[in-house]
Amino acid sequence: MTESPMPFPLPVPHPQSQQRLPGGPVLVTIGDISVEQLRIVSPAGILPTRGANWWAMDMSRTEERIPGRAIALAIVFALACLLGLLFLLCKERTTIGFVQVSVQSGGRTHTTHVRVNSAHQAADVLARVNYARTVCL
Numbered sequence: 001m002t003e004s005p006m007p008f009p010l011p012v013p014h015p016q017s018q019q020r021l022p023g024g025p026v027l028v029t030i031g032d033i034s035v036e037q038l039r040i041v042s043p044a045g046i047l048p049t050r051g052a053n054w055w056a057m058d059m060s061r062t063e064e065r066i067p068g069r070a071i072a073l074a075i076v077f078a079l080a081c082l083l084g085l086l087f088l089l090c091k092e093r094t095t096i097g098f099v100q101v102s103v104q105s106g107g108r109t110h111t112t113h114v115r116v117n118s119a120h121q122a123a124d125v126l127a128r129v130n131y132a133r134t135v136c137l
Contacts, residue, residue, distance in 0.1 A: 031112035044110035052105035052136040060097030
């Protein structure tokens with residue numbers, strides 16, 4: 001009896017995937033990047049933490065405007081008394097955008113965009129990147 005040839009070729013492992021880094025608990029997560037004690041897990045592959053370079057850029061913006069309800073109340077109460085104009089001092093702040101985070105290690109680079117809805121969220125992402133930098137020393 002003869003063996004039939006395989007219908008598809010066997011996958012050839014990537015040379016860098018031969019390096020087996022032991023896993024551990026996830027210390028911090030930034031978007032789709034997870035940082036462990038000895039490795040960084042990302043969609044680009046598993047990267048060693050030793051010698052990793054991190055970049056973070058805040059691409060969010062905060063807008064300040066007068067809400068529509070304050071304008072309506074100012075018009076209604078301006079007719080009754082001039083105190084209605086104080087409603088125009090009300091401001092509403094909204095933050096939109098993302099923080100771009102890149103990590104480079106072991107000859108690979110991965111970039112992710114983390115959406116933020118407030119200045120506090122942007123500061124939290126930047127603090128996570130700073131913590132990941134301390135893990136990667």
